[in-house]
Amino acid sequence: xxxxxxxxxxxxxxxxxxxSLAPQLGQGGIIHLYGELGAGKTTxxxxxxxxxxxxxxxKSPTYSLIESYAVDALAIHHLDLYRIADPGExxxxxxxxxxxxxxxxxxxxxxxGGSELPAPDLILQxxxxxxxxxxxxxxxxxxxxxxxxxxxxxxxxx
Amino acid sequence: MSDQPxxxxxxxxxxxxxxxxxxxxxxxxxxxxxxxxxxVRLHADYGGVxxxxxxxxxxxxxxxxxxxxxxxxxxxxxxxGGVAYTAGPGxxxxxxxxxxxxxxxxxxxxxxxxxxxxxxxxxxAPLLEAEAPQPPFVALLVSGGHSMLIGVDAIGSYRLLGDxxxxxxxxxxxxxxxLMGLPYPGGPELARLAEQGQSGRFRFxxxxxxxxxxxxxxxxxxxxxxLAWQNSDKTVATRxxxxxxxxxxxxxxxxxxxxxxxxxxxxxxxxIAGGVGANKRLRAQLAEAAQRQGFKVYFPRPEFCTxxxxxxxxxxxxxxxxxxxxxxxxxxxxxxxxxxLRPLQPAGGV
Numbered sequence: 001x002x003x004x005x006x007x008x009x010x011x012x013x014x015x016x017x018x019x020s021l022a023p024q025l026g027q028g029g030i031i032h033l034y035g036e037l038g039a040g041k042t043t044x045x046x047x048x049x050x051x052x053x054x055x056x057x058x059k060s061p062t063y064s065l066i067e068s069y070a071v072d073a074l075a076i077h078h079l080d081l082y083r084i085a086d087p088g089e090x091x092x093x094x095x096x097x098x099x100x101x102x103x104x105x106x107x108x109x110x111x112x113g114g115s116e117l118p119a120p121d122l123i124l125q126x127x128x129x130x131x132x133x134x135x136x137x138x139x140x141x142x143x144x145x146x147x148x149x150x151x152x153x154x155x156x157x158x
Numbered sequence: 159m160s161d162q163p164x165x166x167x168x169x170x171x172x173x174x175x176x177x178x179x180x181x182x183x184x185x186x187x188x189x190x191x192x193x194x195x196x197x198v199r200l201h202a203d204y205g206g207v208x209x210x211x212x213x214x215x216x217x218x219x220x221x222x223x224x225x226x227x228x229x230x231x232x233x234x235x236x237x238x239g240g241v242a243y244t245a246g247p248g249x250x251x252x253x254x255x256x257x258x259x260x261x262x263x264x265x266x267x268x269x270x271x272x273x274x275x276x277x278x279x280x281x282x283a284p285l286l287e288a289e290a291p292q293p294p295f296v297a298l299l300v301s302g303g304h305s306m307l308i309g310v311d312a313i314g315s316y317r318l319l320g321d322x323x324x325x326x327x328x329x330x331x332x333x334x335x336x337l338m339g340l341p342y343p344g345g346p347e348l349a350r351l352a353e354q355g356q357s358g359r360f361r362f363x364x365x366x367x368x369x370x371x372x373x374x375x376x377x378x379x380x381x382x383x384x385l386a387w388q389n390s391d392k393t394v395a396t397r398x399x400x401x402x403x404x405x406x407x408x409x410x411x412x413x414x415x416x417x418x419x420x421x422x423x424x425x426x427x428x429x430i431a432g433g434v435g436a437n438k439r440l441r442a443q444l445a446e447a448a449q450r451q452g453f454k455v456y457f458p459r460p461e462f463c464t465x466x467x468x469x470x471x472x473x474x475x476x477x478x479x480x481x482x483x484x485x486x487x488x489x490x491x492x493x494x495x496x497x498x499l500r501p502l503q504p505a506g507g508v
Contacts, residue, residue, distance in 0.1 A: 037337055064249075
């Protein structure tokens with residue numbers, strides 16, 4: 001499977017899509033989230049974190065660079081690399097220590113992290129559409145492939 | 159010890175994020191000197207503020223900055239009675255630079271040191287001014303990273319009254335500016351444009367003011383502006399008019415929530431802190447509301463609205479004078495709840 005394209009008509013569709021993704025993420029994984037300013041990355045990230053069970057505020061990590069949450073045994077790290085200029089700076093975030101079996105890492109603006117970032121299981125690309133947003137999903141690991149194979153039939157009507 | 163302020167000045171070090179700040183504060187004599195190594199110019203070349211360069215710069219700039227600040231105060235390190243440093247919240251690498259330097263300095267001088275909460279520094283910044291507010295007061299902390307309303311019952315005793323559910327106020331300014339083609343971070347430039355814009359041509363919603371509560375949400379406002387801009391003729395005049403509409407929505411929202419927080423807490427004083435606190439329309443509207451409704455509003459001078467060493471030196475001096483100090487271990491707290499701080503005077507204390 002190479003990739004899947006979905007049209008998300010409104011915020012409810014974004015939330016629904018995030019809901020469908022959440023159950024697959026219990027063991028963690030790495031997701032790269034691409035899209036221009038205002039493309040809906042943060043809306044998507046918020047919907048996904050809520051679907052995973054994060055309660056309370058989900059603040060934008062643009063300034064803090066990282067916001068972390070714990071839901072049961074899963075550690076969730078929401079990163080925004082918009083303000084990163086050189087991939088070498090990631091060392092200062094202690095990224096290595098975030099990786100683990102029960103760690104879900106969701107990275108906005110991954111292009112700013114370059115090759116220093118750990119390889120993603122899933123790449124999501126959001127873009128403005130005339131009405132709503134277009135989402136392209138690309139799996140890059142066996143886990144990602146398996147997830148997409150299992151999920152895509154459910155999404156064909158999305 | 160708690161009623162016997164330490165008689166010597168305290169060095170303050172701020173390095174939690176993008177700025178390196180150093181100051182010397184004395185409880186009797188006030189602020190003796192302060193210096194900020196502003197890295198904004200350096201980072202503009204990279205299209206944003208750069209954490210690793212910031213951290214590397216903390217390393218490179220901190221000791222020269224300490225020397226420069228002491229010289230400006232006419233002091234040597236031997237004149238110091240204590241060292242205060244930002245221990246969190248912030249970027250772990252950036253915090254460690256300040257914490258290590260402060261601990262090492264205190265250790266070698268055999269003087270006490272204390273880790274200060276960055277937000278407490280901001281809350282207490284107006285105490286650096288001649289006309290200082292007395293607790294209880296309500297503080298609005300609005301910056302690139304924060305939009306909070308905090309109830310200050312006493313120094314060291316803080317209640318979070320409201321917070322942003324998504325983007326911070328300053329972030330909304332910066333990102334809105336970027337959406338309309340201004341270079342990032344363009345918040346101050348957007349505010350300048352707004353002054354030239356026509357009021358009323360674009361009206362955006364005042365998020366979360368139509369329901370009770372003190373929380374903020376600015377992410378949707380950004381999207382409204384984006385749509386207005388995309389569907390517009392994109393002329394220079396239109397950009398200014400949209401900027402005006404955005405700023406009015408933002409300032410109205412902040413004003414409404416401040417008034418609500420004052421009413422809910424019963425406090426008669428309002429403190430504005432953080433970089434957005436330098437916004438002219440916000441200052442004017444709050445000053446007007448204060449006069450109309452009979453409360454006092456305090457603004458730290460703009461250089462103490464943004465991150466600085468003076469607020470850390472002040473907060474640390476107050477805590478050291480109250481007999482609080484930490485052991486010599488170097489600890490930083492990238493995430494740290496303001497409400498968990500020790501009150502300045504423990505219950506039953508003098």
